[in-house]
Amino acid sequence: MDRRQFLGSSSAATLAALLPAAARAAVAGTRDAEINAVYNQIVAARIQRSPEFATSLGFDKGPNAALKHKLSDTSPAAKARNLADTKAAIAKIEAFAPDSLSEGARLDREVVLYSLRGATVPQDRFQIDSVGRPFPIFQQGGAYFSTPDFLNTSHTIVTQDDAEAYLDRLDAFAGTLDQDTADQKEAAGRGLVAPGFCLELTLAQMAKLRAPAPAANTLTESIVRRTRDKGIPGDWEGRAATIVAQKVYPALDRQIALIRDLHAKGRTSAGLWDVPRGQEIYAAALAQATTTDFTPDQVHRMGLAQVAEISASLDTLLNQQGMGSGSVGERLTALNARPDQLYADTPAGRAALLASLNQGVNEVAALLPKAFLNPNKAPLEIRAVPVEIQDGASNGYYSRAALDGSRPAIYWINLKSVADWPKYSLPALTFHEGLPGHHLQISTAQAAEGPLIRKMGFFGAYTEGWALYAEQLADELGAYHGPLERAGYLQSFLFRAARLVVDTGIHTQKWSREKATDYLVATTGFPRARSQREVERYCTQPGQACSYKLGHIAWTRARANAQKIAGPKFDLKQFHEVIRLGAMPLTMFERLVEERARAMA
Numbered sequence: 001m002d003r004r005q006f007l008g009s010s011s012a013a014t015l016a017a018l019l020p021a022a023a024r025a026a027v028a029g030t031r032d033a034e035i036n037a038v039y040n041q042i043v044a045a046r047i048q049r050s051p052e053f054a055t056s057l058g059f060d061k062g063p064n065a066a067l068k069h070k071l072s073d074t075s076p077a078a079k080a081r082n083l084a085d086t087k088a089a090i091a092k093i094e095a096f097a098p099d100s101l102s103e104g105a106r107l108d109r110e111v112v113l114y115s116l117r118g119a120t121v122p123q124d125r126f127q128i129d130s131v132g133r134p135f136p137i138f139q140q141g142g143a144y145f146s147t148p149d150f151l152n153t154s155h156t157i158v159t160q161d162d163a164e165a166y167l168d169r170l171d172a173f174a175g176t177l178d179q180d181t182a183d184q185k186e187a188a189g190r191g192l193v194a195p196g197f198c199l200e201l202t203l204a205q206m207a208k209l210r211a212p213a214p215a216a217n218t219l220t221e222s223i224v225r226r227t228r229d230k231g232i233p234g235d236w237e238g239r240a241a242t243i244v245a246q247k248v249y250p251a252l253d254r255q256i257a258l259i260r261d262l263h264a265k266g267r268t269s270a271g272l273w274d275v276p277r278g279q280e281i282y283a284a285a286l287a288q289a290t291t292t293d294f295t296p297d298q299v300h301r302m303g304l305a306q307v308a309e310i311s312a313s314l315d316t317l318l319n320q321q322g323m324g325s326g327s328v329g330e331r332l333t334a335l336n337a338r339p340d341q342l343y344a345d346t347p348a349g350r351a352a353l354l355a356s357l358n359q360g361v362n363e364v365a366a367l368l369p370k371a372f373l374n375p376n377k378a379p380l381e382i383r384a385v386p387v388e389i390q391d392g393a394s395n396g397y398y399s400r401a402a403l404d405g406s407r408p409a410i411y412w413i414n415l416k417s418v419a420d421w422p423k424y425s426l427p428a429l430t431f432h433e434g435l436p437g438h439h440l441q442i443s444t445a446q447a448a449e450g451p452l453i454r455k456m457g458f459f460g461a462y463t464e465g466w467a468l469y470a471e472q473l474a475d476e477l478g479a480y481h482g483p484l485e486r487a488g489y490l491q492s493f494l495f496r497a498a499r500l501v502v503d504t505g506i507h508t509q510k511w512s513r514e515k516a517t518d519y520l521v522a523t524t525g526f527p528r529a530r531s532q533r534e535v536e537r538y539c540t541q542p543g544q545a546c547s548y549k550l551g552h553i554a555w556t557r558a559r560a561n562a563q564k565i566a567g568p569k570f571d572l573k574q575f576h577e578v579i580r581l582g583a584m585p586l587t588m589f590e591r592l593v594e595e596r597a598r599a600m601a
Contacts, residue, residue, distance in 0.1 A: 027102035035096045035105060039112065039453040042089045046456075049073075049082055055154050057456075058404030068155070069168040071147070074179045083123050090116050107592070108451055111584045115457050118288055126277060128192065129183075131285040131543075134272070136184040137259060138194040138540040139201035143176040144209060144255060145389060148219055152386070153399070156406055157226040160234070166223050167239055173219075174247035181255045188262055191276040194540050196266030197513060199259055201391060201536065206256050208388050210249060214241035218388055219248065270516065270539045271507040282507045285543035290461045290550045291585035296508040299546055303500025306549060307523060310494040317487055332491055332525025335484070341422035350384065350415050353426070357382045357413065360430040367477040368436055373573045378443035379408045380434055390416040394537060395530060396429050398438040403446060403455065409439055420530040425488040427480055428471045432492070437470035438463065441579045448580040459583040460544060465551015466579070468496055472556070491524060496552065498523045499545040503538045513539065554586040561590070562597035569600050 026032035047054045051067040054060045060068035072078075093113055098106045122128045133141050151170065157163050187193070194202070214220060220240040227236045272278035272285075286296060294302070311328045318324065323331045335341060343349040361380060368375040378401060385393045393414050401409040411433040413421070421429075431437055441463065446455050471489055480486045498520055505511035505519070513535055520531035538545050563570045578593060 027105070030102045030105065031096055031100040032102050032105040035093065035101060035109065036451055038089075038092050038096075039108075039451040042092075043452050043456070045085055045089075049078075049085070052150060052154070055150075055156075056400075056402065058402030058406045061404070065161070068162065068165040071169055071172040071176050074176060074183070079123065079129070083120060086116055086119050090120075104450075107581065107584075107588070108454055110588060111457060111582070112451075112453055114291075114585050114588070115459075121284055121288070125284065126281055127190075128187070128281075131281050131288055133541055134192055134275075134281055134285075135194040135540055136180055136187050136192075137202060137255070138198050139205065139391070139536060140393065141540065142180050142184075142202075142255075143173065144180070144206055144252065147173050147176065148209065149386060149389060151219065152222045153410070154402075154407065157223065157232070158230060160232055163223060163227050163232055163234065163236060167236075167243065170219060170223075170240060170243050171247060174243075174251040177248070177251035177255055181251075181258050184262070185258055193262050193266060193275075195270050195513070196263055196268055197270075198536055198540050199263040199266055203256065203259055203263065205389060205391055206252060206259070208391075210252050210256065214245040214249070217241075217244050218386070219244055269510070270513045270535075271510060272542055273507060273510055279508065282542050286504075286546060287543075289543035289547040291459055291587065292461070292550060294550070296504045299500050299550070300504040300509070302553075303497055303502075303504070303549070306497035307494065307501060310490060310497055311523075314487060314490045314494065317483055317490065321483055321487075327522070328494075329522045329525045332487070333521070333527075335424065335487070336419070336422045336525060336527060338422070341424055341484075343418045343421070343423070345418050349418055353415065353418060353421060354382055354384065354413075356423070356426060357411070357430050357434075360427055361411075361434045364431060364435045364474060364477070364479045367474075367479055368440070370477055371436070371473060371572055372440075372576050375436075376440060376444045376447055378439070378447070380411055380439050381408050382411045382413065382434070385412050385414040385416075390414050395420065395533065396433055398433045398442070400442050400446065403452075409443060411439065417527070417529060420527055422488075424484040425491060427474070427485050428489040428492040431471045431474040431479065431489075432467045435470075436473055437467035440470070441466045444579050445582045448582070450582060454582040457583050459585055460547035461551035461554065461586050462583045462589055463551070464548040465553075465555045465586070468493070468548050468552035469555040472552075491526075493549075493552075495520075495524045495526065496549040499534075499538070500549055502535065503543065503545040506535070506538055507542050551586065554590060558590045558593040562593050562600075565594065565597040566600045570597070571600070574600065 026036065047057070047059055047064065047067070050072045051060065051070040052072055054064055054067045090113065093109060093116070096109060098109065101109060122131050126134075128134050129136070136142060137144070139145070151166060155166055155169065157166060209217070215237055220237060223240050224237045227234065267274055272282045282296065286299065287293060314328045314332075318328065318331050323335070325331070326334070343353045361382070395414045397412050399410040399412065401407060413429070433439070471492055474480065475486065475489055480489055502511070502516045502519055506516050513532070516535040516538070517528065517532045520526060520534060521528050524531070559575060562575055575593070578589075578596065581592070584592070
């Protein structure tokens with residue numbers, strides 16, 4: 001079925017059949033049903049444009065089954081069509097007057113328009129794909145990094161056709177690599193190249209992907225292992241290895257050659273201030289990531305104030321534990337190295353660490369009814385980041401589940417070095433990535449009623465702000481065991497506050513990678529290798545690191561305001577019900593919480 005047939009004949013019916021929960025019912029006397037139909041058309045078009053997105057949602061089945069055999073068209077012509085489609089979608093939604101919609105539908109319209117308008121900024125203003133990821137290829141960006149992981153974790157293999165689809169996507173991977181190479185070459189002509197030290201990481205990861213014999217490559221091993229586990233007959237190893245040898249490796253070689261050339265000419269600076277229009281791109285990235293209009297200087301000063309406040313709290317706590325010598329960062333560094341806080345740097349030690357995370361999730365799940373009405377119980381897996389991407393990957397992150405339930409949510413932790421994860425620091429990470437953090441908020445929003453387009457929306461400041469607020473909520477629920485785990489929680493807050501200082505320092509105050517790393521180590525006590533990985537991420541994903549603490553400030557301010565307005569009628573469980581309405585910009589969120597509090601008062 002082609003795109004026009006899908007949109008013209010069956011998009012609404014298909015989406016309705018695939019959705020795990022019913023869409024919000026249209027209110028009589030409104031145009032809710034009409035605008036919901038437009039949303040379905042927009043989602044249907046996006047699903048057709050992005051087969052990977054269809055797979056991530058679990059929508060690559062039935063009339064969309066052909067999508068499982070494809071990867072996205074990332075050519076300049078396709079990007080131009082996507083931008084035109086987005087602008088057309090904006091016009092369709094703007095045609096609905098807010099007063100013609102119910103209260104819930106007005107919120108949906110406002111959030112969707114904010115998201116779609118923001119999506120036009122990178123190409124319209126800067127001719128790039130993303131202001132938050134302005135370089136086509138870097139240590140966490142590009143098909144070389146994302147596609148092998150996608151094929152291994154998101155592309156499910158249950159049937160013979162799933163395995164054939166895997167091979168078709170593997171074959172298409174070579175073309176995607178070549179398109180990335182062309183995109184980066186064009187961007188380099190305009191001065192948009194990641195810092196040289198980031199390109200070093202990129203080349204190292206490409207080398208790991210390229211090094212094995214084709215039959216031993218993770219791309220081949222993945223399909224071999226999973227077809228064997230499902231009892232699917234076929235020469236999967238031979239066929240996959242042939243594609244890797246004849247198509248993927250040559251395309252990867254071409255990309256490696258380009259990145260080597262760019263690295264040889266590469267800049268040594270870390271921030272966007274040193275690329276054309278870099279300050280404009282950073283301002284747009286900061287606005288997108290935080291959904292605020294704070295200037296970089298304001299964010300930098302807020303970060304310094306937060307660092308001072310949290311450091312004072314940590315100083316008091318550590319003094320009470322007999323740890324009073326040296327700066328807060330020095331004392332945390334010493335705590336990191338204590339033998340009683342370290343897992344063994346062995347497979348058994350890593351297994352024990354993962355087991356402790358699972359235990360923590362189970363323990364906090366039992367506490368959730370104290371603060372939530374019917375908390376979502378969606379399954380969550382905890383996995384180590386794949387070895388082949390751990391050098392450039394984040395320290396911890398969350399992957400949402402497929403909407404159709406075909407793939408569970410995953411909480412990833414980078415175990416390149418277990419020394420990065422002293423025991424006292426791990427509960428806060430679990431409460432952030434798992435429960436009551438990302439997993440609870442995202443799984444709740446996915447299961448709630450409402451248009452599918454809202455379930456797809458991502459607003460980092462809202463989502464990361466919630467996750468940081470969840471670490472605080474876990475403390476209120478008594479989930480931390482003892483003062484050292486509370487120190488880990490405060491250290492987590494200190495880290496996010498320091499990010500405000502470091503991200504703005506790198507991109508607007510000409511901080512070097514070394515200066516930024518030194519500041520993180522001295523301020524937070526995190527190991528140098530871990531801190532440097534963080535800094536390297538900020539260099540290539542500007543603004544994103546600021547979303548956490550600014551989002552947390554908004555969540556705590558909204559809750560305090562609701563308590564003030566509602567007085568004795570304030571109900572924490574009812575306050576948390578707001579997560580069922582889905583992610584949204586911070587300004588809309590705070591306004592909505594205030595409206596709900598006034599209705600309660």
